[in-house]
Amino acid sequence: MITFFDGVEVGLALCMVTAALFCLFDRHLLRACCFFVGFALCMALAWLILEAPWLAGVEGLIGALLTAPCLFYALGSFSHAAKLPPYDHIREPLSRGVIRTLLALAWCLMVGATVRFIFPEMVYSPTEHPLLLAGIVMIATAMGAFAWHRHLVRRLLAFNVMGSGVFLLLAGLAGTNAQGQALITVGLVVAWLGSLLGALVIRRLYQLEGQIALSGESALKEKGK
Amino acid sequence: MTWRFGLVESTFTPLLTSHWALAAALCLPLLFGVLAAILPPRRMWPVALACPPILVAGLYLLTDTLHAGLLRWQWEFFGVSVALRLNGLSILLLLLTQWMGAAAALYTPGLLRISEPERFARWLWPLMGVVTSALSLAWLATDLLTLYIALEMMGLAAVAMLLLSGKAAALQAGMRYLLLTLVGSLAYLLGVALIVGYWGRLDLAGLAQVMEPGPVAWMAAALMGAGLALKAALFPLHGWLSPVHASAWTPVSALHAGLVVKASLFVLLQLWSLLLPDAFWAPRLIAWMGMLAIIWGGLIAWRAESLKTLVASSTVAQLGYLMVVFPLLIGPDTSPLARALAWEGFWLQLMGHALAKAAMFMSAGNLILATGETTLKGLAGTSRRLPLSLLVFGVASVTLMGLPPSAGFTAKWLLLHAMVVSQQWLAVAALLVGTLLTAAYIFRFFRYSFMETAPRQRYQPLAPGMDMIALCLALAAFVLGLLAHFPLELLQGGSA
């Protein structure tokens, strides 16, 4: 039974990380958002495995049913008039990517080392907490991606993935007791509200200025001229 | 430090009336906000009628705190315990929030009446209520969950308020602020996760007892520090601040610059004094960043082209003063005298700046509203037609410059004293340079506004009371400096 659960957990963790990575790094935005729906479903499954049905419900409701439509709305999938370009064509300089990667690695190390300090037995069997590991990887990657990307929808996605990673870590570290569940629930609601607000603003910005990324003040000024 | 924040057991149980007063202070702003959204007030008097219950509740809590020294509340919801406390510091900040919220609310009807009606204008009221409630909650909360809730309510409501003006620039700035504040909160939550995972509890008082330095405390402190620094616009993470204010409505800016960023700083200081009571270098790093902030903010404000950028950049510099004090408040070897002085100076500077900055934003908003110009050059020659707004700006800048008899002066005096006692000469130099730079950017604006050769413009008359509210706030900063004895006693009152 335990090994079965282990196998399921490992598989789930792998699925989640894969979905998260696609969601973060796929330049086709609609596809990335679809991956996010899959990721949210995986998360709900994970909550079930962690014996937190309440959280699973909330995650399923908020993550898959509420946040994802916000993202699709931001992309303009529901309207025929002003769709965002399907691909993110913004190219960043290499140095930016390198530095962000290094920073993300550093974060990964930081959080990982701390988790290892909290669970000293992880040294002997690193795969005992696969969800925890997935959480760490997701946090670091998503943070790096958030700092790297400039496309607003992708940053919103990165924020959501990172939030999920944090929740996973929280559940893995503290267990799914009342406090943890309360924290995670609040976090989920906040993430949804944030995504909603963000999606509205992205949509409006695109309609007003045709912008899909935050430009510096200077760029805005030049445009004004 | 934990006793300074009131993280100890209290000997008194709050009275029943205190419960009601607390409930009023926390919920009435929300309630009135929603009411105002349904029936938007067109005049000042409905707002003036709504404010007194909240203010009375605050004053009642003040007398209660004076009586008991420290009040604690604790509730249990579904196995989650929520704890609030009221000591000298938090009641001061609560009162400040309430009065400034009232001032902003009183200012709003006039503003909305003059400026062209916006589609989302009525949403300002509930958001303002949420921000006031969330701020009040943030000052009172003593567990990480409540703090998180308060921070998130505050952050999201603030973003929404800033977005309300609906212009492209506002949307862009608001979007940046939204993303950053959400990520900052996530960093905070990550820190919380580590703490909960290791020590298994969320209440600060309990954590203070079991907390011991170690990798978990360090990592949590680093993550929370970075996240909250981002939310508090500490240099060099302040980039989002001035664009946000450049296009926001005046009362929103006043509340935001005065209080919202300070709340994150408050949480940061509280958590660090808990997690890193003996750290030496981390507070130093913050202090060095603070020195850079003072100089950088001053320079940016000095070269600013628009008045709102000037005021917003000055916030960055003024936050630098608070950052510089970190090593005196947190750290191993500070003499008790220096620590007490720094403690008093820190909060007095925070409160004085909050009042002065709100007044400054309001007067700047008045000037911009009346002339329709946002740049310093466009505002040239305003001294002839808008002397009162300019006077308010001047009175507020006296506090920012730290001239007597303002709260800024008293606070700087205390801080300088503490720094000299603990021989932090670099910080002293930064404080003095900051004062000079403040004078430089203030007088740059005044030079423009007293230009006699500027062409005469048509001026939009202001609604009655808009200048008076700003003047009252600016003068409140003076009163705070002149009667500093009372708040300082309250700040140290937690020591009993």
Added chain:
Amino acid sequence: MINLLLIFALCWPLCVALAGVWQAYRAPASQRRYLSWWWVSAAWPSFLLAYAGEAQWVIDIWMLGGQWSLDALSRPWLAFTTLLWSFAAVHARGYLAKEQAKAQVGDSSAERRLLRLTLLWPLTLLGNVLLIIAQDIASFYLGFALMTFAAYALVVHTGTDEAKLGARAYLIMAVLGEGLILGGLLWAAGVAQSVLLEGVREGIASAEHGALMAALLWLGLGVKAGVIGLHVWLPLAHPAAPAPASAVLSGAMIKAGLLGWLYVLPLGETSLSPELTRLGEIMLIAGLAAAFGAALYGVWQRHPKAVLAYSSISQMGMLTAMVAMGLAAPEVWPLLLPGVVLFAAHHALAKGALFMGTSISEHLPRWPTALVWVLLALPAVSLTGAFGAGMISKWTVKSALYEMHHESLITLLTWAAIGTSALVSVSLWRQWQQRHAGGSHAAQWGAWLAALTAALVTPLWLPLPEGSVALPPLKEWISLMWPLPVGVMAVWLGGWLTRHLRIGIPPAGDLWWLYAWLAQNVLVAIRGVGQWCNGIKAASVNATLAIEKRVMGRLTQLTAVESWMRHHTSGLMMALAVVLALLLIWEGA
């Protein structure tokens, strides 16, 4: 009694001055009598005070602590000074009668001038009296300054161009002198830790830089006393001033400088430092140079008062030489002092009479011509030492010098007397050339006659110590008298030469013109330097502006960093977390 007299003596000039102003304020122009007998009486209480006996007053509440005294030195000084002031006042009443008549018919400028004189004449007198009785620094300096600056009105009285030039020269030199005096007094007082003149004397005698202090004081007071080089105001101011003013300027005020020397220099003190002795020698040389140089220069002057001014310089040169002996040869000083006092007193009255005489020759009374000119010549002859009090005063000095075997100095002084003779004869000759009849006033010649008489019998009324005055023995009379005919001969010769060789007449004021030329050049140079500095200032302002512009440009560029920070905020946040974590680990580990 004497106290009351002192108060009266000091207050009376003030009351008189105020009464004059009050009258000018109240009475209509036609009834104003500026030079009333009240005004004339300003000096009388002080004169009485001089004969009231010796006394000393210590007044603690007066400034820094006042000390006044009437002693063997100040009593005769006060006597001859106030006597001359009284005569001059009476003379002024006659001299200015016409001006007063003009003022009464409504000449506003005459009115203004008379009012100024009415107010400032008593004040000048008050300053003079105060400095004589003062024994503390503050009172002395107050009196000296009051006298100096109030006397400006006396010099500038007529308001002509010459008067203005003379007054300007007077004021410039006076300010210079006041500065030197103040510096010397403060320095010496600071060293001696005393506020008394006696303390200054002791301080100078004992201090390390005593000679320097003494030199400052010598030169500062020497402006008034006409030390060579600083004398230039005398020949410019005297011809321009009214005759009575010239009389007090040359008779009384010029002596104030001398009295200042007697008060502040450690004269006759034994064991003086070599520097002070050296200073005494320098003073001696300067005095003799003045005595001879003034005579040689003065004989060429056209204006009788200018000639008399040079005579004053010459006489003061002799006195300077005598005072210098007090430093150079201190042992002779006790014997010399009565002679100096008598010399000064006689010179004061005689010079006063001579200056008043210039106004007599301009308005000759209807007397026999010979009588008038003999009377006019009498004080001149007395001044040369050939007759009357002049002879006695000269002998008093000479006998003291004989006793201590300073024969060479006696010879030099005798030769200087030739110069004096020449000067007074030139003065009389010029008066004869420029004589006018008519317009004489009784007060005018009355005062003149009185001054003349007083000058001739000076030793009889001067309150000198017993036995300090003696008649010269008959065999010395020749040595005292021969310079007079020699001087007259020299003048006659000089006059003959001038007529035949057409030698130009040098201007009055000699060195003044050199100083003025130098000052002008210095001013031009300073103006040039000023312009140069102005240019540099403008250039540096421009440079600074350019630098400011560049710096501001850089700062504005720097704001681009702000947008970089805005662009990378989230990255910076990650970095901050990493840095904080590393710091904490490094510190904690």
